[in-house]
Amino acid sequence: MSQQPYPFKEIESTVQRLWKEHHSFRTEINPDKPKFYCLEMFPYPSGRIHMGHVRNYSIGDALARYKRMRGYNILHPMGWDAFGLPAENAAISRNIPPATWTTDNIAHMKEQLQKLGLSYDWDREVATCLPEYYRWNQWMFLKFLERGLAYKKGGLLNWCDQCATVLANEQVEEGLCWRCKSPVELRSLEQWYLKITDYAKELHDTLDDLSGWPEKVRTMQANWIGPSGGTRINFSIIGHPGHLTVFTTRPDTLFGVTFVTIAPEHEELKTLLSSSPVREKAEAFIHETLHKRAAERNMEVTEKEGMDSGIRLLHPLTGEEVALWIGNFVVAGYGTGVVMGVPAHDTRDFEFARKYGIPVKPVISNPQATSIGNPEEAWTGSGTLMDSGIFSGLSNEEGKQAITRHLEEKGLGQSVTTYRLRDWGISRQRYWGTPIPVIYCPSCGMVPVPESELPVLLPRNVSLSGKGGSPLAEHPEFLHVKCPKCGGDSRRETDTMDTFIDSSWYFLRFTDPTNDTLPFSRQNASHWMPVDQYVGGVEHAILHLLYARFFTKVLNDIGLSPVREPFKALLTQGMVLKDGSKMSKSKGNVVDPDMLIDRYGADTVRLFTLFSAPPDKDLAWDDKAVEGAFRFLGRLSQKAHDLLAQGPMDIVPGELLSPALRLVRTKIHETIQDVSRDLAGDAQMNTAIARLMELLNTLSGVDPQTGDAERRVLHEGLVTMATLLSPFAPHLAQHLWSQLGQKGMVADTAWPSVDPEALKRDVVAFVVQVNGKLRATLMLPPATGEDELRENALGDERIQRTLEGLVIKKVVYVPGKLLNIVAGPA
RNA sequence: GCCGGAGUGGCGAAAUAGGCAGACGCAAGGGACUUAAAAUCCCUCGGCCGCAAGGCCAUACCGGUUCGAUCCCGGUCUCCGGCACCA
Numbered sequence: 072m073s074q075q076p077y078p079f080k081e082i083e084s085t086v087q088r089l090w091k092e093h094h095s096f097r098t099e100i101n102p103d104k105p106k107f108y109c110l111e112m113f114p115y116p117s118g119r120i121h122m123g124h125v126r127n128y129s130i131g132d133a134l135a136r137y138k139r140m141r142g143y144n145i146l147h148p149m150g151w152d153a154f155g156l157p158a159e160n161a162a163i164s165r166n167i168p169p170a171t172w173t174t175d176n177i178a179h180m181k182e183q184l185q186k187l188g189l190s191y192d193w194d195r196e197v198a199t200c201l202p203e204y205y206r207w208n209q210w211m212f213l214k215f216l217e218r219g220l221a222y223k224k225g226g227l228l229n230w231c232d233q234c235a236t237v238l239a240n241e242q243v244e245e246g247l248c249w250r251c252k253s254p255v256e257l258r259s260l261e262q263w264y265l266k267i268t269d270y271a272k273e274l275h276d277t278l279d280d281l282s283g284w285p286e287k288v289r290t291m292q293a294n295w296i297g298p299s300g301g302t303r304i305n306f307s308i309i310g311h312p313g314h315l316t317v318f319t320t321r322p323d324t325l326f327g328v329t330f331v332t333i334a335p336e337h338e339e340l341k342t343l344l345s346s347s348p349v350r351e352k353a354e355a356f357i358h359e360t361l362h363k364r365a366a367e368r369n370m371e372v373t374e375k376e377g378m379d380s381g382i383r384l385l386h387p388l389t390g391e392e393v394a395l396w397i398g399n400f401v402v403a404g405y406g407t408g409v410v411m412g413v414p415a416h417d418t419r420d421f422e423f424a425r426k427y428g429i430p431v432k433p434v435i436s437n438p439q440a441t442s443i444g445n446p447e448e449a450w451t452g453s454g455t456l457m458d459s460g461i462f463s464g465l466s467n468e469e470g471k472q473a474i475t476r477h478l479e480e481k482g483l484g485q486s487v488t489t490y491r492l493r494d495w496g497i498s499r500q501r502y503w504g505t506p507i508p509v510i511y512c513p514s515c516g517m518v519p520v521p522e523s524e525l526p527v528l529l530p531r532n533v534s535l536s537g538k539g540g541s542p543l544a545e546h547p548e549f550l551h552v553k554c555p556k557c558g559g560d561s562r563r564e565t566d567t568m569d570t571f572i573d574s575s576w577y578f579l580r581f582t583d584p585t586n587d588t589l590p591f592s593r594q595n596a597s598h599w600m601p602v603d604q605y606v607g608g609v610e611h612a613i614l615h616l617l618y619a620r621f622f623t624k625v626l627n628d629i630g631l632s633p634v635r636e637p638f639k640a641l642l643t644q645g646m647v648l649k650d651g652s653k654m655s656k657s658k659g660n661v662v663d664p665d666m667l668i669d670r671y672g673a674d675t676v677r678l679f680t681l682f683s684a685p686p687d688k689d690l691a692w693d694d695k696a697v698e699g700a701f702r703f704l705g706r707l708s709q710k711a712h713d714l715l716a717q718g719p720m721d722i723v724p725g726e727l728l729s730p731a732l733r734l735v736r737t738k739i740h741e742t743i744q745d746v747s748r749d750l751a752g753d754a755q756m757n758t759a760i761a762r763l764m765e766l767l768n769t770l771s772g773v774d775p776q777t778g779d780a781e782r783r784v785l786h787e788g789l790v791t792m793a794t795l796l797s798p799f800a801p802h803l804a805q806h807l808w809s810q811l812g813q814k815g816m817v818a819d820t821a822w823p824s825v826d827p828e829a830l831k832r833d834v835v836a837f838v839v840q841v842n843g844k845l846r847a848t849l850m851l852p853p854a855t856g857e858d859e860l861r862e863n864a865l866g867d868e869r870i871q872r873t874l875e876g877l878v879i880k881k882v883v884y885v886p887g888k889l890l891n892i893v894a895g896p897a
Numbered sequence: 898g899c900c901g902g903a904g905u906g907g908c909g910a911a912a913u914a915g916g917c918a919g920a921c922g923c924a925a926g927g928g929a930c931u932u933a934a935a936a937u938c939c940c941u942c943g944g945c946c947g948c949a950a951g952g953c954c955a956u957a958c959c960g961g962u963u964c965g966a967u968c969c970c971g972g973u974c975u976c977c978g979g980c981a982c983c984a
Contacts, residue, residue: 074937287978290901294980301984319984332984375982400982410984418898419982491983612979682922683909689977691909696923703922709937758911761921768921838917843965845917869951883964889916893964 075712077705079672079803086802087188095818098146098192100598107143108599109135110578112607112615113150116176116198117157120183122647122654122680122692123608125664129677129799130644130686130756131606132189136798137750139190140822146599148581149184149191151177153200154504154570156234156250162503162535169503170531173200183665187673188801190818195584199573200503204580206526207590208572209508211622213519214629216509220266223517227336227361228496230258235540236499237262242614257361262498262566263507267621271296271490274620283640285687288612295613297491302475303407304484306331306384306393310346315339315384315395318406318489321416322478323470326459327434329424330412331384332377332396334403335360340380343395347381353397360399375400375423387483388460388474398423406489414449421449434458435467495618497569502533502542504567512554512561521555527563541565574615575622578602578637590631597633609643616641642754645689647680654692662692674800675701681799682760704803707767707796711789711807714775720782730833732784735773739788740829742766746795747822756799763795786811794823839864840891841873857884864890 090096100106111131114124135147151173158169165172177198184191197204215221229238233253237260242249267274275296278289301320308315317331333340335357344350356378363373377398384393400419401410414424415433424431436457437450456462456470465473478484498507506527508520520527530549533542543549543565554561576590582599583591607615619637626632646653649660667676679700684690728736742762749759770788773781790811797804797817808817832853837860839847847867851860861882864870870892877894884890 076936287901291979294900297980297983299983317984321984373982398982400984402983405983413984417984419984489983491980609978679922685910688910693909693923696909699922706937757909758921761911764921836917840916840965843916843963848917872951881964883916885916889965891916891964 073716075709077701077708079674079704082806083186083188083673083802086805087185089805089816090188090190090818093816095816096145096147096190096192097194098148099144101144104142104144106146106599107135107138107604108146108578108582108602109138109604110148110581110602110606112605112611113152113574113577114180115152115155115157116173116180118176118179120180120664122662122664124184125187125676126647126680126690127606127608127644128184128187128189129680130642130754131604132187132677132801133681133756133798134604134606134750134754135190136801136818137822139818140794140797140820142821145190146195146581147191148195148197148584149189149193150195150197150577150581151180151199152570152574152577153177153198154205154567154573156236156501156503158503159501159535168531169535170200173198173503186665186668187677190801195581197577197580197584199570199577202526202528203585203587205505205529205573207576207580208505208568209520209525209527210522210590211572211576211626212508212568213522213525215265215625216519218625218629220269220625221263222266223261223263225259225261227257228260228262229255230260231255236501237496262496264494264496265621267495267618268490268492270621270624271298271492272488273624274492274617275490277636281636281638281641284638285641285643288609288616288641288643291612292617295492295617298488299491300486300488301406302471302478302484303487304387304411304478306387306411308343308395309383309385309392311343315409316407317409317411318487319411321413321471322474322484323456323462323465323467324413324416324434325388325411325474326456326462327413327415327432328386328393328411329414329430329432330394330396332398332401332410332412332423333380334401334408335397335399336403337408340397343382344380349379349381353378353380356397360397363399373399375419375426377423377427379427387478387481394429396423396427404493405491415446416449416451418449418451432458495569495621497572498566499569500541500565501567502529502535504570505529505572506543506549507564507566507568509564510552510554510561511564512557512559514559515554515556515561518554518556518561524555529567541567543567571614571618575618576626578605578619579623579626579632593631593633596631600632600634601637601639604640604642605638606642606644608646612643642686644686645684647690647692649692662694667697671697671701672704672802674704674803678704678760678800681756683757685757686754703764703767704800706771707789707792707807708803710767710770710785711810714782714785714789715810717775717782720779720786726780726783728780728784732773732780733829734832735769735784735788736826736829737832738766738769739784739791740825742795743791743823743825744830747825750798759795760799763792763799766792766795791823793817794820835887837887838889839867839870840889841870842893842895843891846870846873853887855887857882857886857890860884860890864892 109131111127135145139145153173158173161167161172162169199205212221231238231248231253233251234248238248238255248255275293275298278293281289299320301318302322303316303318305314305316344353347353377396380395380397382395384395386393401408412420414420414429414431416435433446434457435450435454437454453467456465456467462470462473475486506529508525508527510518510520512518530546533546535542550562552561552563579591579596583595586592623632623637624635627635649662652658654661679697682700683696745762746759749755770785773785775782775785789807790813793804793807794817801818805817834850835853837849837851838845839849847869849863851863874894878897879892879894881893
């Protein structure tokens, strides 16, 4: 038998042509089959695919192909998250229009993906930068506006000077811009928000129902939304009508309040200060604090600073006068932006009180305190209320409830749940995004663009300087427009939308990608939604997945989306590492997928990325280890060649096989069983592939030259191998399938089923232990009973030697598996 | 600080209704074929002791439950990830 090369290039191009001719992966709704929507996170068209993409899409494709063979009607689409900053940067540095840069990148990356042989229905391809897509962003924005879920507000915002744009809180990482890593500062600007906080409770509470999501991601989202149960308490203001409201999780410490602190940027502060004796000083302090804060954003914890505002409040229960301080440590956007200061029972308040000489009043007994008098630190544990009027003597848990109830009865407070989550700022002063469909009229004010005038097209001929400000404001034909209401001269909104909007509903568009009257029809979405399996990087665990859930809920509320949760199951794949860190251009440790495909073929690259680590773990790239996958496919290809070199053969039903060949058949069917089990549960593709390697190891012991029986068993083994391998290395699988005389496409073949006869073994290995330690393995029929097994074990020389001088005290028997003899000295 | 997750050979990793620890692959060593190399094939491959048969130790560490623990329970250490002046 001659040794043959593994002609992967020829195989892969032939098979890819075959798929194209057969339209193998075109999606058609088939009501006779259960549906399965398999989706991988669509890429940003940066120019070239990287190993992270290869891994993401290899995992998704294996699942889609497996489900297809399991008889599901598959939706497996792909598209492009095509708006974003890099296109503008490329335009500035290389003088190419963003649209051209993006389109070229898409063309190139599509070619790369096609070389991998992924089973996408390319007829459903979408690109978010096309008007056919982004007009629906605008349409949805108008729906949000109608429902009061989009609003414009001024305020201090995170500003990245480098990118010349506003960033959402979610896009600030340790004080740095998530994209360019330069420091973020605060700027006062007006911008559009989406009211995601209206959905905070549902987004949080329904996380429990997402049983197909990794625990890790659910926890991350829960922490991000950050619910916190507490009480709002009103403090009236001396010399002013109304009151200031604080939020606290410790109403039990209310009697320990010795001051109240307000955030420097709090909306009411300016008005209150008008009557303050230290107004000018306070305003200077506020100004200084806010600027310092922006500059020090990326520092760990800023030193606590504050000043007495001169304003005085009244304690709601004791009626005592309490000073209102302005403090740099109070977060304006959380709770009410005002906190009560209880230095005796809060470490921050304690630190602050010490620094400024504010009294400390303990109201919760500390069982660990060594002396009465001025404590050395805040006691934040539990204890009994003291010096708390009628509440003294209660435990602090009782105190929380009693004080809150009391405040509620008197109309001085209420029990509430606050969330850390804040509204989503979506305005961007950038060009390459969806124009916000709003017009400003001098007489009518803000006027939404009428639905019939959508899309508001993004003009092509815009000059980009990168110098800040919105580029669309420099484009007169875009900017100047007549008011839709009164026809007067007006201006368009020149901000564009955050690109996270684009990816917040693309999975719905895939169910109906060419619809030109709606973003998608409810009928098509009802058939395919929810996404049964979503696959992507864990870096999107919070932002993208939260926004997508939010959009799906809103679209459900307006009657469009048939579901409230978009993704039934989520698989977050690990990163691809090289030399211990993530592959990146800046580290110079990238491995180019094209080069690998050229050298080893797509099947090898796919197989290796799936084999080398479980999908959810990080994958350490190893150039040498790739060759293991390549060798496996080469040996498999060789084995098929060896068999076919023997010419055609007849099938003999019910043929009696030699014991050795029966064991080979057992292995074939065990492999079917094991691979099926690996893929059915948590997508253990690495072990599934290991089993296929084991099967080939077994098959390589069968020589087709020996006889017809050998050839027939080998044929069964290789046909089985082709079907089981098809999700992972689809080109070679199809090639073997055809070579072995099978009809049609292996991708459309039913997943093989186990022959229970083949699984039966004459003998199995029984483990014999003495005191829990393995001392012998006995090959006996699987049905061997306890007495018989015991007899055999005691007849074994090694067991006898071990038991010498010992008395048997007990024997444990596990049917079909094990015997443990417990023995000890007499 | 709070919340998650993970610690198994030289390396990537297997194995848990508690029952042979290290499947599969990489690397390494030895051998066959070859003028030679590549490719391929065969053997060895957690540590220690032993000529061998075999024995002892070993799943981060300490302890517990059990006939039996990588798996369950309690404690300790380390690493990774997320959030963080959130009241």
